[in-house]
Amino acid sequence: xxxxxxxxxxxVWDTRDLIDAPLEGGAIxxxxxxxxxPEDLNALETALRLKxxxxxxxxxxxxxxxxxxxxxxxxLYRGVDEVRRIEGNPLELDAHAYAAKxxxxxxxxxxxxxxxxxxxxxxxxxxxxxPHLASILDVDTVSWVDAIDEIGDGKAxxxxxxxxGYEYVEVPLPAVLSIGVALLEDDPRAPRSAKAMLKLKMKxxxxxxxxxxxxxxxxxxxxxxxxxxxxxxxxxxxxxxxSALQSMxxxxxxxxx
Amino acid sequence: MADILVYAEIxxxxxxxxxxxxxxxAKSLAGDGAVTAVAxxxxxxxxxxxxxxxxxxxxxxxDDAALDxxxxxPYRKTLESWLARRTPGLFLFPASTLGSDLAASLAGAxxxxxxxEVDRAAMDGDRPVFSRCEFDRKVLTQFAPADGGWAxxxxxxxxxxxxxxxxxxxxEAQSIPVSLDESVTAARVRRRDVAHKTVNLKDxxxxxxxxxxxxxxxxxxxxxxxxxxxxxxxxxxRAVVDAxxxxxxxxxxxxxxTVRPDVYIACGISGAVQHRVGMMDAGKIAAINIDASAPIFxxxxxxxxxxLTHVIPKxxxxxxx
Numbered sequence: 001x002x003x004x005x006x007x008x009x010x011x012v013w014d015t016r017d018l019i020d021a022p023l024e025g026g027a028i029x030x031x032x033x034x035x036x037x038p039e040d041l042n043a044l045e046t047a048l049r050l051k052x053x054x055x056x057x058x059x060x061x062x063x064x065x066x067x068x069x070x071x072x073x074x075x076l077y078r079g080v081d082e083v084r085r086i087e088g089n090p091l092e093l094d095a096h097a098y099a100a101k102x103x104x105x106x107x108x109x110x111x112x113x114x115x116x117x118x119x120x121x122x123x124x125x126x127x128x129x130x131p132h133l134a135s136i137l138d139v140d141t142v143s144w145v146d147a148i149d150e151i152g153d154g155k156a157x158x159x160x161x162x163x164x165g166y167e168y169v170e171v172p173l174p175a176v177l178s179i180g181v182a183l184l185e186d187d188p189r190a191p192r193s194a195k196a197m198l199k200l201k202m203k204x205x206x207x208x209x210x211x212x213x214x215x216x217x218x219x220x221x222x223x224x225x226x227x228x229x230x231x232x233x234x235x236x237x238x239x240x241x242x243s244a245l246q247s248m249x250x251x252x253x254x255x256x257x
Numbered sequence: 258m259a260d261i262l263v264y265a266e267i268x269x270x271x272x273x274x275x276x277x278x279x280x281x282x283a284k285s286l287a288g289d290g291a292v293t294a295v296a297x298x299x300x301x302x303x304x305x306x307x308x309x310x311x312x313x314x315x316x317x318x319x320d321d322a323a324l325d326x327x328x329x330x331p332y333r334k335t336l337e338s339w340l341a342r343r344t345p346g347l348f349l350f351p352a353s354t355l356g357s358d359l360a361a362s363l364a365g366a367x368x369x370x371x372x373x374e375v376d377r378a379a380m381d382g383d384r385p386v387f388s389r390c391e392f393d394r395k396v397l398t399q400f401a402p403a404d405g406g407w408a409x410x411x412x413x414x415x416x417x418x419x420x421x422x423x424x425x426x427x428x429e430a431q432s433i434p435v436s437l438d439e440s441v442t443a444a445r446v447r448r449r450d451v452a453h454k455t456v457n458l459k460d461x462x463x464x465x466x467x468x469x470x471x472x473x474x475x476x477x478x479x480x481x482x483x484x485x486x487x488x489x490x491x492x493x494x495r496a497v498v499d500a501x502x503x504x505x506x507x508x509x510x511x512x513x514x515t516v517r518p519d520v521y522i523a524c525g526i527s528g529a530v531q532h533r534v535g536m537m538d539a540g541k542i543a544a545i546n547i548d549a550s551a552p553i554f555x556x557x558x559x560x561x562x563x564x565l566t567h568v569i570p571k572x573x574x575x576x577x578x
C-alpha cells in the first residue's frame with residue numbers, strides 16, 4: 001500500500017543567534033533571518049521515509065506570499081512529489097487561521113492518509129497547528145510524535161514523547177501527526193544533486209487561493225515588550241589550572257552544605 | 258468577575274503540579290468569580306477531594322473507561338459538548354504535552370482564542386491577556402482574544418505558586434457526561450513506556466546534568482560520581498534519555514522537568530533552547546563543553562572549555578571523597 005502524505009512546512013524567524021531583542025518601534029524588526037522550521041523539516045523527513053518504505057506520494061504545502069516558495073523549493077530538492085503555496089500572510093494568522101487555510105488545501109488536494117507538521121513550541125509562534133487542523137478536519141491526531149512505529153491496515157501507531165517517557169498511540173487514518181524534535185539529531189536527508197536541483201528550479205510552484213475553512217484569527221498580538229536579559233558575570237575557567245577550578249567550586253558551593 | 262475553568266491533569270492518581278499552579282492563578286484572576294477544576298480520565302473520581310482542597314470551587318469530572326489514556330479526539334469531543342452548555346470564558350491548562358495539545362484542539366474546534374505555553378496571564382476587565390517569552394526569550398509577546406467567546410491558554414511551570422491543600426475544603430463533584438461513538442473511540446493508547454518518578458529534580462539544590470556530549474553510557478558514570486560527591490541530583494537532556502543512559506524521570510527541558518536549583522553543572526550539554534527553557538533560572542550555572550561556541554556558554558557563569566572525561570576527574574580530585 002502507498003501512504004499519501006501532506007506535509008505542512010513553514011519559513012520561520014531564525015532565533016538561534018539573536019543577541020538583542022529584535023524589536024523596533026514596538027514591532028518585530030524587519031529583515032530578520034529566517035529558516036526552514038526545524039520540526040517541519042522533521043515532518044518532511046518522516047513523510048519521505050514513509051514514501052521510501054511504503055510508496056505513495058508526498059505533497060508539501062505552505063501558507064505564504066511569493067517569497068515562501070523557497071521552503072517549497074527546498075522540499076522539491078529533498079524529494080517531494082508536489083508542492084502547493086496557499087496565498088496568505090502567515091504573520092497575520094494565528095495557529096487557528098493558519099490551520100483553516102491548510103484544511104482548505106487538504107480538501108482541494110483530495111485528502112491524504114497522513115498530514116504531518118512540526119509540533120514547534122519553543123518559540124511559540126504557530127505552535128501546535130496540528131491539533132487545530134485535526135479539529136477542523138475532525139480526524140484523530142497525535143502531537144509530539146518522535147517516530148511512526150507502524151503503518152498499514154488503515155491505521156498508524158505513533159510514538160509520542162510525554163513528560164516521563166513515551167506512549168504508543170494507535171490512530172485510524174486519515175490522521176494529523178505533529179512531529180517533535182527527536183529526528184534533529186538524526187539528520188534529515190541532503191538535497192538532491194545540483195543538476196537535479198537546477199531542473200527543479202525551473203519548476204512552477206502552483207498557488208492556491210483558497211478561502212479558509214473556519215475563520216479569521218481568533219487571537220491577536222496585543223503588543224511586544226523587551227525581556228530584560230539576565231546579566232551574567234561569566235568567568236572562563238581553565239581546566240588545567242587547579243586553583244581556578246578550586247575557587248570555582250568554592251564559589252559554587254558557598255552556602256551549600 | 259468571570260468564572261474560570263482549569264484543566265486538572267491526572268496521571269496515576271497524581272495531579273500534575275502545573276495544574277495546581279494554574280488553579281491558584283485562576284483563583285487570583287477570578288476575583289469573586291468561581292474556579293472550576295475539570296478532569297478527564299478513567300478511575301479518577303477520587304482526585305475530586307484533592308482538587309477541592311487545593312482551592313477549586315467546583316469540580317467537574319468525566320470518569321469513563323473510554324477515556325483511559327490520553328487520546329486527543331475523544332477528550333476534545335467530550336469537553337466540546339460539555340462546554341457548549343456553559344457560558345464562554347477562560348479555560349486554563351498546564352503547558353504539559355497533554356495540556357497544550359488539548360487546549361489547541363478545543364480552540365481549533367470552537368474557533369476560539371488560544372495562547373500556548375504562556376509565562377504570564379492577567380485580566381483586562383473581564384478579558385484575559387497572556388504573555389509569552391519568544392525570540393529565544395528576548396521578547397515578551399502579549400496576546401488577547403480577538404473577540405468574545407472561549408479563550409484557551411496553557412501556562413508554563415512557575416506561573417504561580419500552587420496553594421497548599423486546605424483540610425475541610427470539600428464539595429460534591431459534578432459529572433461530565435461521556436458519549437462517544439465508535440469512530441471516535443477507535444484510537445487508543447496501546448502501550449506506555451513511562452519511568453516512575455525516582456528523582457526529585459524540582460527540589461534539588463544542586464544538579465549535575467549530562468547531555469549527548471557525554472558520549473557513552475560509561476562516561477555517564479563520571480556524571481553520577483560528580484553528583485554523588487556534591488550530594489546532587491543527576492539530570493539529563495532528552496538525547497541522553499533516548500540513548501537509554503538514564504530513565505526519563507531525569508530529563509530536564511521542554512518535555513521534561515523545569516528546575517531552579519542553586520547550582521547547575523551542565524556537562525556535555527550544547528544548550529539547545531529545548532533544554533535551556535528547563536534550567537535557565539538556576540542560580541549559578543557551570544558548563545563543561547568541548548565546543549567553545551556551544552550556546553550553553555551564553556548563560557553559564559563558569560565556562561570550562563574542555564573534554565569532560567578529562568575535566569570531571571580533575572574536579573573530583575579537588576572534592577573531599
